[in-house]
Amino acid sequence: MMAVSFEGSDASVVKSIRQRDLLNCWLRLYAPARTLPRVAAYQPERLDDERADLVNYIVDHNFTPVRFIIDSNGTRMASAYGSNGRGRYLDEYLGPILGPVALPAYHACVAHQLPAYTISMIDDINGHAVAYERLLLPFCDGGDQGVTHIIASLKTISEDGGFEIRNLMRGHHSVPTPKLSVVIDHNLAHRMPGRIATGDMIEID
Known part of the structure; x- marks a missing residue:
């Protein structure tokens, strides 16, 4: 697995307003x-609006390190x-090329029992630069195993405007280049959700 260093941060590091709302709801329960x-x-709130970008995982503690079962798949x-x-x-789903890039965030989320956020x-196939923003939220449904479920919010955003999302991660020979890897461990208090400001980042299909 790729060695990735996860620094500590607070919720302000999350760029997407919708992901901040998801994190804020988690903090309200955690705090x-x-x-x-x-x-x-x-x-x-507005969960139905987000389902296309959400993926649920079950953490399988029968393995060392733990493995993650995909329990849903956003469109x-x-x-x-x-x-x-x-x-x-x-x-297995990610394979040997994408796995080492993505999996460290999931293991950091489990190890710290706190949200992890990566960019x-x-x-894309047309050369447009796309930012892939991943927010991982940990949950426990009882017992002493720690994190038993993860809900991931996955956003794709391009400053170039539109881009081709189909086979974005597998359509050519390049792999995602990590730009930011943090565990959200500062100021873990519930905050009132912010308003969507003009010019705020949005996801684009």
Whole structure:
């Protein structure tokens, strides 16, 4: 697995307003007792609007290191990776090229039992630079195993405007280049959601 250094940060590092809202909802559940929330208690606003960018994972602690079972597959992720991975282990789904780039964030989320956030850059088939922003939120549904579930929010954004999302991650020989890798461990308090400002980043299909 690729050696990736994860620094500590607070919620302000997250660029997408929608991902900040998702993180804020997680913080509201986490902050009172500093314990991992249950998946069933996580009910962010406008959830239906986000489902296409969300992926649920089950953490399989029967392996060392742990493995991640894809329990759903957002339509945009399936399009970007070229197939639906539901029921498969994430490492198998990603394969030997993409796995070492993506998996360290999931393991950091489990190890710290805190949200992890990464930004990677990749070019689409037309040469447009695309930012791939990943927010991982940890949950525990009982027991002493720590993180048992992860909900991932995956956003693809290009300053060039439109881009080709189909097979974005597998359509050519380049792989995502990590630009930011953090664990959100500072100021873990619930904050009132901010307003969407003109010019804020949005995801583009």
